[in-house]
Amino acid sequence: MKKNKVLILRTAGTNCDYETQSAFELCGIAVERVHISVLIENKSKIFEYDILVFPGGFSYGDDVASGKVLSNEIKNKLGSEVRKFALSGKPIIGICNGFQVLVKIGLLPDPELFTQVSTFSHNDYNKFECRWVYLKTGNKINNESNCIWTNKLPTIVSLPIAHGEGKFIPKNKSILNSLNKNNQIVFRYSSKDGNIPRYPLDPNGSVDNIAGICNKKGNVFGLMPHPERYIFHMQHPSRKNFTGKNHGWGKIIFQNAVDFVNR
């Protein structure tokens, strides 16, 4: 039987690739970190993999705008391949800079459409921030989502964020409405008890407190927080006071995808 494999796509300025690799490996799947120049030379190589990851970092220094240069490169040189990968139903995750890339190439919110319909702006407080936040999972209407990545998570989880351009802005009202209607908003910044947060728990001023979205099918997932930084409970800032199990919420997210492809 063929062994499943994760592809972590890296380029100049990628910097969360090692910990993302470890997170997947701890979920029991093989991982390869592949430079984009290698993939561009051999485009069909992408289909050897079962999960595609756009990791965090500062791709090309985030020159022009965060994730912009990389998303153009992907769109122009690997566009049809990544779209095909997404439409095939295989899991794709974009974390932080990777989320920005997914949105800017148009894989989110709709890979069929493959057009950019939302963007990211500078945080409302206009500075880079690294801190932990609460996230409300699921959806306002019926608490259900197709997202394969966020199964089994409780209503409120905490994860760290670290970004300067994290304010998610949909192009117009109808885009936002359809995200809501189709249960595509999987993570919202929240207060500890699930209410609308204020700064700093709302770290960037995202429209509708959006922190992570998926496509309708639920296989393509992008989020600003860093699940790969919360695999063990020791990574949580409150340490001994933490009453959860001995793994972090991030582990569940990666395990969900691994279980999905192993099925």
Next chain:
Amino acid sequence: MEYTANCKIIEILELSDEKLIELSNKSVLSLSFEEMKKIQGYFRKLKRNPTDVEIETIAQTWSEHCKHKTLTGVVDYTELIPLKKGSFDKLPVSSRNKIEFLKDDKDYVQYEKKERTYNNLLEETIFKATKELNKKWCLSVFKDNAGVIEFDSENAVAFKVETHNHPSALEPYGGAATGVGGVIRDILGVGLGAKPLANTDVFCFGDPNISDSKVPYGIHHPKRIAKGVVAGVRDYGNRMGIPIVNGAVYFDDGYVANPLVYCGTMGILPKNKIEKKVIFGDLILLVGGRTGRDGIHGATFSSVKLDKKSDVNAVQIGNPIVEKKVLDAMLEARDLNLFRAVTDCGAGGLSSAIGELGEKIGARICLDKVPLKYFGLSPWEIWISEAQERMIFAVPLGKKDKIIEIFKRENVEATVVGEFTNDNRLVVLYDNNIVANLDMEFLHNGVPKPVRSAIHKIKEEKIQESIKMNYLEISQTLKVLLADLNVCSREWIIRQYDHEVQGQTIVKPLQGNCIEISGPSDAAVIFPYTIIKDTKKGIVLSNGFNPEYGKINVYKMACSSIEEALRNAVSVGGNIEKISLLDNFCWGNTNSPEVLGSLVCVANACYDMSKAFDVPFISGKDSLHNEYSTSDGKYSIPPALLISAMGVIDDVANTVTMSFKNTGNKIFLLGVTRNELGASVLAKIKNIRIGIVPAVYPNESKEIMKKIYLAINENVVESCHDCSEGGLAVAISEMAFSAKKGVQIYVDSVKTETNMLTMSETLFSESNGRFIVEVTHENETKFREVLKGSIFSEIGCVTDDENIIFESEKNKLKLQENSQDLLKIWQSTINW
């Protein structure tokens, strides 16, 4: 200015002494008269004049920045120690002639005079201690780009801290950014290259609230410098994907004209990749950024005092993404054994990097092959430019194609620019002409060693008049202390750094009991699980820094900084038997015997403490000449010794943080509280100029540190925090407000040296060697057992009501504060 792309002959053979000095100053060579004479003599023997390339090569190699002439030089040192009253008569007659009468403030004081000559200050103090301690786990000390210690049976960790003061004064953003970039390259260039795991940063600025009129002409306002430096460190560190996990900021008007920027990097590498080797015939591969006219004379300019005409061209221009690409590619090349040696291009650029690698055999370089940012550079500019993000590799001929292929795949430029030879000469070519041909022996060992004189007078310290306060005054004082620039929260800075990238920061710079609240962590712990699979081990990083103490007593400043660095590491679970230290000296102009005297005294303190605590120094760096001149006179910095500590922790599960954990738990204070308020934060805000500066009692504190480590590993410590600036009252407040808890403290239970301390003295004394530890009722017996024989006492308990209470029956005083109010005060000072 017009540039010519040719090599020039510099006429020095016939120059008079005055003209030699003029030449050195005019061309920013920073060479002394003796050094210029030596060079003149060398070329007179050769019967020819040097080229500009040759003169510049020597100036870079002999610069204070590269050669550390002061710390490794000959020093005649005199120390004057005040005699206690009446002890003169008890002295044997033979030693009475060593007594001098000198006038202090008002009175004449008797001083005992001690003299000593050092042939090499560093080797006879700091390095000597390391040699004598002879730790097996110290794998590479004081020779490579960084100090290296053992991590586990297969891996080692390297740590280096650098300064980038002059550039940061002129151009705060760029200066600080390239400071980070530079020290990261030190780690990339240690052994055959280490993977950086964490950065540290320590800054000294002037008071950010100072009025413009008080800022000397030609200097940026301290707040502008502070914001620029933080942004520079942030942007470079974040883009490199290296978490900045530990640091300090110290504000003092002595740093208005000369801000200090210390940047550190810690990295990990396999033990079998620690040694470099360069062999005849190996190719010189230049990798990374292109060479331009930025950073010309960075090395020599760092030894010149700044003034309003200082040249901003000496500041380099950084590009973190280029460096990140080099990092990614070179680690792959390292693991494939594609090169035999590597070093970074730092101060002095190619001239220093290639000169150092080829020191023992010789090198031949063709400057035309160096990729340039733009045309028009003279050969000497190409040769000494400190353009950033460049590394030099020694590559065996047969591996050239493979290594270039790897760099090319990552879009990194890699160019063969020469080869290592076996004639012990440094030969530089340009346009088919030899533009430099120097003897390696002269270049590296020819620098003359002048004798410098140094004198240091130890000030007599007296206990201040008893400080008595009522509860209102204590309350007010506590709030002023928490808001003080040198005590308040650094959250505004820390949150701008991605201190969690790589996912391995398991004791973070900010810790609290819930994610909304953060207190100041004592140290950081990195758990390198993404690099070393299945490891349990971690690396603790901490620092100790307090220039305030040095204003009265530099010896105690040095001892306190060393003890504080150790204390901080121990507080989170560090093992004092596995901790190593780095020293960073930032001093004024050491041509002055008094300034050099204080440096010698501190070097001695480092030796004494290293031996007493059984903790070795593994690397260090100095930045001298931190002076600025204006028409009003010269501004020199208060001496600043930064001590950075790195230790290996056997099991990261046994680490603790500083916030209180649970209501009802008992609180213990370990160590002795003495009447030590000299140069304390309290003394500063109350303008008290006398007092005893906190001393270090190594045996007492070493024992407590060992026991805390045992207690933490027995799992009986819930939280631990050390007492430092602001003393017990500040430390207790921090533990309580970061937990959203209250606390009840019985001040009478504190173990003091004498019963003479008032409540405010007990609360605000900054005595070293003290820890606050939280223990559950169940673990109390075990805890007491572990601590048996040490000085400690139970001083209170954690409560649930957010009230911080300090109570003394003896003084009939009770102080009650709301912990969340104190948190807000602590957080509000730096919120730009």
